Amino acid sequence: MQDGRFAAEGVSMESLPDSRMLLAVLEHSPALVFVSEFVSGRIVYVNPAGVGVLGFGDAVHAYSRTTAELFTDVGLVQARDVESALADRGEWTGLTEFRHFVTGEPIPMLISTFVLEYTETGPSVIGSIAQDRRGAEGDEQRLQRALGESAYRAREQQAIADLSQLAVGGDLDELLTAAAGAAAALMGVHCSSIARVADDDELTVLAYRGPEPGPKTFAPGPGSQPGYAAADGSVVVCTDRVHETRFSTVGMSGRGLESGVCVPIGSDAVWGVLTAHSLRPREYTDRDLNFLRSVTAVLSAAIRRIEAEAALVHQSLHDPLTGLPNRTLVRRRLDEALDAVPRGGPRVALLLVDLDDFKTVNDSLGHAVGDDALIVLARHLRSAVRPGDTVARLGGDEFVVVCEHVAGAAEAVAIAARIAGSFADLNRARSLEWPISASIGVALSDPECTREELVRRADSAMYRAKAAGAGGYALYDDTFQGGGRA
Incomplete structure (x- = not known):
């Protein structure tokens, strides 16, 4: 056999005992014989029978292929079982299906594959002997196929x-x-x-x-x-x-x-x-x-x-009319926001938005008109706040806005002023029969502030704003309460 028959460095027939006799057996064997690398699957030797049956043309053509390419898709189904058997037991025997590299014809095969060489990490070189089973549909093969179908x-x-x-x-x-x-x-x-x-x-x-x-x-x-x-x-x-x-x-x-x-x-x-x-x-x-x-x-x-x-x-966490987060969800988000506040860093602002005299709208124009107005106002509120702020409906005519990463009172008040101003813009743009305004209470978190305390502060500030007149806003602070009007 010529040296070109082997493509893998270190795999040489001449290094085996009685290599000339063994080589003659392989070269004249009617069975397909090939040697491959376990990890890559690269073919490093194929005998003349294998070259002919698989349509390689010559052995050199085979060395550019891997064992995975020998199989049809049906044959590849067994690949994992074969690899596991080689790793665990060092051998595997069974029926499979090769393909002809020119015609694509499936070729039923009885194959025995075994480990020739190990390394510290496991199998390294694999030897395989395969027999072409075309035209040999005997009882044993029919049984094996039936068993294979059943297993599949x-x-x-x-x-x-x-x-x-x-x-x-x-x-x-x-x-x-x-x-x-x-x-x-x-x-x-x-x-x-x-x-x-x-x-x-x-x-x-x-x-x-x-x-x-x-x-x-x-x-x-x-x-x-x-x-x-x-x-x-x-x-x-x-x-x-x-x-x-x-x-x-x-x-x-x-x-x-x-x-x-x-x-x-x-x-x-x-x-x-x-x-x-x-x-x-x-x-x-x-x-x-x-x-x-x-x-x-x-x-x-x-x-x-x-x-x-x-x-x-x-549905359990959102208001059915406006689609905004409801009281349950906003409590959860407020708790999460307060838990995430770093000491000495940005703060959480809570804005309580209470529509002024909205009951009059319902009584005068009907609840259907009132519901439509709430839907419009909810959409308007979302567009007036910062991206990432949470706008929720607590129920009735009361909304709340949770603002994270607020630098201080000035930024919180600016958000409230923008909301109040947006209501005035909405009234002008829509020429509403009954203009809508809101009183807004603003509260800022401190390191020891709980959700309940922050809500209480915002509620107190909201009533302060409402007492000063419709459409205003007020900031809660232990030392200073500031407010304004749109």
Whole structure:
């Protein structure tokens, strides 16, 4: 054998006992024999039988390949089991499926693979002997195939069971990650992802399993296969990117993907898409599609549960009329803001906003008009304060604003003045039949201030402002109470 048969430094037939006789056996063996590196999978030796059966052309061509490329997607399903067996026991024997490198034809194989060399970290060099089983469909092989199918179905069922258990009470991110991993492993594809449809119909990737870097987004509609599946609301199969005309395959091409399947997630409306893609053209079987549909069914049910729970939580923490945080939520946020205040640093300001004589609006114009006015005022309040400030409705005609990172009294009073002035602007802009104003009490936190004490101070300042006349504001201070009018 020529030295070119081996590509890995340190792996040499001539260094083995009786190497010439052993070499003759390998070169004339009708079985496929190859040697590879365990970690990288790089092929470092293949005998003439292997070159011929797999369509390499010559041994040198084989040395640019890895063992993963020998297998079809079906054969790759066993890859993790084989790696585990080699690491644990040093050998593995079973049926698998190779592919012909010219025609792409799947080739059933009976393979025995074993560790030839170890390092301190584990297996280093692997030897494999494979027998072409085409035309040898005997009872034993039929039994092995049946057992393999049964084992595969069991793995599918276990994967769905595991996902279903996560779906009952697990975190959504954890569930999505597990689902992408199950799709990639069970289907033997190069990569899998789950992407959610955004408001602009672009899809944002939330979970990914495969070589990095993974995709961050998919283009909407015909701009990508996932976008097309989301827009159409149906399973979209691409067996060969080269012949695809329904959607752009630029994204697939850029990542070296040649085929894929995308399955929408969601019941009434499309929430997102589950994707699975291969490096080679591939026919996706009914079994493949049914498995992915089962995964998306689990995801759809979990998403319905999570969104329903989120809606209930939101309803319990927000005012149903204005959509603003309610008393419960603003208490929580005020506690969090006070806990986060550093000594000697910025402070928390609490502004209590009480509409002046709003009962007259309800009595004169009706509660429907009053409700509409409250909705407009809530929206107006949000636009008058700083980004990050919390505007909440305590009930009736009373609102509160929580302002974090306030430098001092001057900044807090400036916020109150801006709110008071905005009410005057609103009255002028809308020519309201009954002008609306508010009295605003302002209180600043100190190092020992509790939520209850800060609310009491703001309430006291608000009554001081109201006593001075409608539309004013007042600051609570132990040594000085200042106020103003819009």
